[in-house]
Amino acid sequence: MLVLTLFSVLFVAVMFVGLYLKSAPVLEGKSVWTLLTASEWRPMKGEFGFFPFITGTLWATMVAILLALPVSLLTAIYLTEYAKPVVKKFVFPALDILAGLPSVIYGVWGVLVIVPWISQRVAPHFVEFSTGYTVMAAGIVLGVMVIPLLVSLFIEIFSSVPKELREASLSLGATRWQTTRRVVLRQTLPGIMASTVLAISRAMGETIAVLMVCGCVIGVPHGLLDACYPLPALIANNYGEMLSMPLYESALMFAALILFVVVLIFNLLSRMVLYRIEKKNA
């Protein structure tokens, strides 16, 4: 049992080393900084600039969080501070379903609902033509996917606020909303931020759904209606051809390494904050 536990802990390190070794060839020629900021992507010539993919990832993630955060926060507040058991009985299963649906189903939904909506309803107001496969589509689909994660984290954090604090505030004549804003939200701000960081890292790594709606055009996106090409989509789309060129494979493994490192740091930071809250709670 000890061996299994230790192995699991070490597995994080093994994963890092494995990906690092695989991406070493592409790191030999150029510095990490050059790779991250160059925007030329020509695998045939051995030019690998990750800037378009990184900006694509950032755009899609940002849109997703901006959309999901208010919805999740308000839902979680209602469920912890206001809702009667009857309401919870309906909302929790709905959130369960959202959390459980596979990424590819969200992709299908995105292709059938969101992409046509953007291309027919939204885009004509701003640009002449858009296929709908855009940053906005990727952001919306990702946003929907992180809502259940955010809501469940928020509910956990809000429930950690002692009942006495709320009662003290209510007994002074504050309304529920005032109590929520000035007591609950203020108390849980670090937890809310940690959960958001966690949701960001989840959104960054999401692959198939994004791949299906992002447009996959290599280039730095400049707005919501540009196509984008996030890192996970890059890896998934090119795995077939990568074996033909050693440096290409190495470059894709470097993309996986970037994702891994970012997600690792984000997770460590936010989990530390969340653990502390949990401990105080227990």
Place this chain on the structure above:
Amino acid sequence: MKISNSKKIHENIAIIFMWGAMLIVFGLVISVIWTVFSKGMKAMSWEMVSSLPGGGFYIGKEGGFLNAIVGSLYIVGASTLLGLLISIPVVFFLNIYLKKGSKLAYAARMAFDVLFGVPSIVYGAFGFTIMIFFGLRTSLLGGIIVITLLIIPIFIRTMDEVTRNFPRDILDASFSLGATRWETLKVVLRQIAPGIATATLLSIGRAIGDAASVMFTAGYTDSIPTSLSQPAATLPLAVFFQLQSPIPEVVDRAYAAALVLTVIVLILSISGRFITNKFSKNKI
């Protein structure tokens, strides 16, 4: 008077916004499910789920996606079993052998939470490099290994949550009766069985729906694998690949496959909720 009025208005506005947010959540669930069902039902037929892709399948001729269904079941079944075998000892080790506040337990929980957060595409890429290292081709075995790695963190963290809330008095009672740790373990196992069931359902849901990791490792094929070294098709990839086809009949099959996948996941999620509810009723 004026102050209390504005208080009330704020309160009401806040409630309206919250209802709005919840309506959005409900709307999204209904929209996703309705889209999949309305498209999928039209394309669904017995042939789809009962036959292998025939000749000319990818230009819209006869056949179904039984290969993907069976492939998914193989991978999910094997990795769930493996996952359980590895996770249960770890959970017991964390909660019974280690003392509360142990540094190793903290590190292990952190590691599993981090691993839970690692994107499946990274698991896929990592699994792929390992397979190349050992000279394996895309195969059923590769898919099983990667999916097992992917679901172990979910297994452990979900079971861990349940076991941690487990009253330690029961442990003390068992020990004080002279039971060994191993015998105590059996007592605990019976108590947390519903937690294990929930964790298993969650893991199956994640395992069956994940496409990014099996893409690299299990590959895709038109036949049902007969050995561990053959590639295996999976449902999410069946949806993904067929949806890209320009031929409407093939795209329809993607919808039908999506419907099958969604129904499986819905059943898992509903039974998970059911078990949790039942469990919390009998909680001490």
